[in-house]
Amino acid sequence: MRGWGSRLVVLVAALAVSVAGLPGTAPPARAAAGEVVSIRSHNFPNAHFRHADWLGRIADVFPNSADLVKEDATWELRPGLASSNCLSLEARNYKNHYLRHRNGEVVLERYSEDFGFRQDATFCKVPGLADANGFSLRALQFPNAYLRHAFGLLKLNDYDGGELFRQDATFHTAAPWITGRFYNPILNAGADPSMVIHNGQYNLVQGDFYNDDDIVIRQASTVEGLRTATPHVVWRNPACPAVACKEIWAPELQRIGDRWWIFFTGQDGSGGHTHRMYALRSTTSEITSRYDFLGEQKLPGDTWAIDGVYLTHQGKDYYLWSGWESQSANRVQHLYIARMQDPMTPIGDRVRISSPTQPWETLPNGLGILINEGPQPIVAPNGRLSVVYSANGSFTNDYCLGRLTLDGDPMNPAAWTKSGGSVFSGVHTATSPGHHGFVTIGGSPWIVYHANMDPGTGWPGRSVRIQPMSFDAAGLPVLGVPTYIHQGIPLPR
Numbered sequence: 001m002r003g004w005g006s007r008l009v010v011l012v013a014a015l016a017v018s019v020a021g022l023p024g025t026a027p028p029a030r031a032a033a034g035e036v037v038s039i040r041s042h043n044f045p046n047a048h049f050r051h052a053d054w055l056g057r058i059a060d061v062f063p064n065s066a067d068l069v070k071e072d073a074t075w076e077l078r079p080g081l082a083s084s085n086c087l088s089l090e091a092r093n094y095k096n097h098y099l100r101h102r103n104g105e106v107v108l109e110r111y112s113e114d115f116g117f118r119q120d121a122t123f124c125k126v127p128g129l130a131d132a133n134g135f136s137l138r139a140l141q142f143p144n145a146y147l148r149h150a151f152g153l154l155k156l157n158d159y160d161g162g163e164l165f166r167q168d169a170t171f172h173t174a175a176p177w178i179t180g181r182f183y184n185p186i187l188n189a190g191a192d193p194s195m196v197i198h199n200g201q202y203n204l205v206q207g208d209f210y211n212d213d214d215i216v217i218r219q220a221s222t223v224e225g226l227r228t229a230t231p232h233v234v235w236r237n238p239a240c241p242a243v244a245c246k247e248i249w250a251p252e253l254q255r256i257g258d259r260w261w262i263f264f265t266g267q268d269g270s271g272g273h274t275h276r277m278y279a280l281r282s283t284t285s286e287i288t289s290r291y292d293f294l295g296e297q298k299l300p301g302d303t304w305a306i307d308g309v310y311l312t313h314q315g316k317d318y319y320l321w322s323g324w325e326s327q328s329a330n331r332v333q334h335l336y337i338a339r340m341q342d343p344m345t346p347i348g349d350r351v352r353i354s355s356p357t358q359p360w361e362t363l364p365n366g367l368g369i370l371i372n373e374g375p376q377p378i379v380a381p382n383g384r385l386s387v388v389y390s391a392n393g394s395f396t397n398d399y400c401l402g403r404l405t406l407d408g409d410p411m412n413p414a415a416w417t418k419s420g421g422s423v424f425s426g427v428h429t430a431t432s433p434g435h436h437g438f439v440t441i442g443g444s445p446w447i448v449y450h451a452n453m454d455p456g457t458g459w460p461g462r463s464v465r466i467q468p469m470s471f472d473a474a475g476l477p478v479l480g481v482p483t484y485i486h487q488g489i490p491l492p493r
Contacts, residue, residue, distance in 0.1 A: 035077040036092060038177050041149060042134050042170035048073040048177070049154065051091055056099055056106035056154030061177055070177035071488065075099075081111075081118035086140055088121050092178065093486045096188050099154075101139060106147065106154035110453075111188075123147065128170035129159070136169045181488035182224050184430070185463035191394075191450045192250035192307075192374070192435040193464045196287065202226055203287050204448075204464070205234075207248040207264060213237045215251045215262060215280070217288055223466060223492060234262070234291045235280055240269030243296065244278045250374070250435065252309050253287070260287050261343055263297070265306040273327060277308040279343060300338050300350035303327050307435075310343055311377045311410075313385055318410055319346065320387065322373035332356065333371045335389060337410055353416045354389065354404055360421050361391035363398040372402075374435040378445070384475030387416075388423065390434035397455045399432035400425040405476060423479055424449075430465065430482035431455045438469075441492040445469050451482055 041047040041058055048061045050073035061073045071093040080086035081098065089099040096111045100121040109117070119141050128134030129146070137147040144158050148169040159165060187193075189210050196203045204218045204226050216231035238245050244266030251264040260282040267274040277299060280291040299305055301323065308321040317340040324330045335354040339347040356362050356370040365371075374390035385406040392398040401424035408415030424447075426432055436449035447469045452461040467489055470478045483489060 036176045036179070037075055037077065038073050038174040039075065039171050040174045041168075042128065042130055042172060043167040044149075047149070048174065049075065049171075051094075051099075051108045054108050056108065057152055058149040058154060059152065065177075067178070067488075071486070074176045074178045080122035080124075080140065082115070082122040082140055083124075086122050086124040087137075088118075089123070092176070093183050093488065095183055095185055095485055101145075101147075101156035104156055106156060128172075129166035130163075130170040134170045134172045136171070178488065181490050183488060184465040184467065184483055184485055185451075185453075186223055186226050186466055187218075187464035188227070189460075189462070190464040191459065191462040193448045193450060193466075194251060194253045194437045195439045195448045195466070196253050196255070197439060197441065198255075198287055201287075203253065204229075205251045205253040205262060206231070206464075207251045209459075213246060213248040215248060215264060217253070219288060232288045234288065235293065237266070243268050243276075244293075245269045247272070247275070249275075250307050252307075252437075254310050256310060256343055258285055260285075260289075260291075261310070262291065263308045263310065263343075265308075273304060273330070275304050275306055277305045277321060281343075294344060297344055298346070299323075299336075300346050300348070301326075301336070304330065306333075307374045309375060309377065310340070313377075313379075313410060317342070319343075320375040320377065322371075322375065322389075325352075331369050333369070333373050335372045335375050335387070335404075339411065351411050351413060353387075353410075353413050354418060356391060358402075358418070358420075360400070361402055363392050363396070365393035365396045365398070367393065369393070375404075376437055378438045378477050380471045380475030380477070382471075382475040385410075386475075386477055388436065388438075388477060388479070390436070391422070394432070394434060395458045397426065397431050397452075399434040401434055401436065401449075401479065403477065423477075424482070426451065427482050427484065429453055429485040432462075433465075433482045439466075445471070445477070446492070447479055449482075453485065 039049040046060045047058045050059050074092040076090045076092050078088045078090050081088045091097045097108050098121040122140040123137040125135045129136045139145040145156050146169040190206050194205045201219050207215045214233050215235040216233050218226050218229040220226045220229040246269045247267050249265040251262050254261050262280040277297040279294045282289045303324050305321050305323040311318040319338050319340050322333045334352045336350040337353050338350045341347050354372050356372050375387045377387050387404040391402045400422040403419040403423045404416045430451040433449050433451040439446050448466045450462040467483050472478050
């Protein structure tokens with residue numbers, strides 16, 4: 001992690017600042033969620049707020065400055081974490097990291113639910129102490145304390161009435177130094193993402209404890225807009241005891257015929273051994289329409305099942321999922337495929353196409369279980385079909401992706417070839433990447449996945465990411481490596 005953020009972006013004043021009167025008499029500041037700006041000093045016109053080494057600083061920034069400097073000097077406005085009448089300043093290139101004051105220092109720290117943090121990271125915009133056409137930032141809980149710069153650093157000091165203080169505590173909005181890129185994660189808390197682009201809108205479906213075990217769809221016109229999009233509930237889980245009343249995992253959004261389907265995992269509340277696959281179907285052709293609950297998909301084997309996805313290949317329909325051999329053989333999760341007559345009706349028996357057998361997918365996890373899960377089909381431009389899946393425990397630091405490649409009949413286990421190692425593994429600020437999906441944006445393939453900011457944070461630490469990928473000459477998906485949270489990604493066109 002590099003910089004430390006001087007988020008003076010209180011730049012909500014990018015709009016007209018019709019303010020008059022004494023400091024503190026301005027109307028409440030209203031920040032447009034997602035507004036991106038840079039902030040310059042009143043008395044040093046080339047100097048802008050930036051973060052470096054986790055400290056808020058003020059430094060010269062020019063058109064020929066390094067991209068790193070420009071990124072550190074670009075901020076995203078948020079409604080105040082402790083008061084929506086004020087502002088909080090989020091580092092553009094460090095999602096979920098905010099400028100806060102601490103014992104007079106100004107530092108950049110990761111978001112915390114702690115009320116003290118939220119207060120320290122909330123500033124109120126008032127008319128500029130030295131120029132009413134600019135603005136000053138006053139601490140929420142200390143009405144006489146303002147952000148100012150001194151000797152290249154940002155500080156929170158009590159207003160002393162002096163001219164130098166007024167100059168040092170006055171700022172102006174500037175155009176963002178960096179545009180045309182975004183930064184992961186696109187959702188700070190979430191897992192098992194399934195994304196669809198339809199009618200120019202990004203649609204992300206989510207469930208699990210992040211959404212009170214309901215199934216929700218977030219819809220936005222941009223990738224970044226998903227982060228602040230209001231979740232639209234398409235299905236509420238019933239109170240237990242009932243089928244699919246608990247642990248609503250990995251909803252998968254797919255268009256089949258003229259309707260939208262959501263396949264998801266649930267259990268009846270009597271224990272994890274009751275996990276089965278269930279289906280919802282939209283009542284209209286709109287993604288956010290009402291959905292009918294169609295009940296359990298009666299998959300071959302009639303045993304524990306999760307992570308189902310529908311597949312049409314060469315005119316035939318199939319279903320892929322992760323499951324146990326039987327209710328008693330429950331220490332290993334395999335990948336299965338079955339032929340389907342329709343999304344609710346299998347044809348014949350299931351076939352196992354993958355088991356965790358290789359060293360990279362059988363790392364110890366403390367529970368003594370072996371896991372292949374989250375199968376996701378992807379077809380290359382040359383028509384070659386692969387299935388990318390998740391391996392190892394999703395609650396460990398070793399979660400990663402492997403690949404199966406098809407050469408022949410999907411129902412023939414011998415037709416599937418497994419990669420010799422992981423094809424997508426964790427890096428700093430993106431550990432445990434997995435349970436992914438694929439989406440085409442502007443004619444190019446992208447991978448959507450979850451990962452953890454920090455090792456050892458398990459399921460609660462997961463966040464949703466997206467980045468470009470490609471195919472090699474043989475038609476195999478090339479996923480690259482997860483992007484660091486401070487690594488800018490060009491905005492999709």
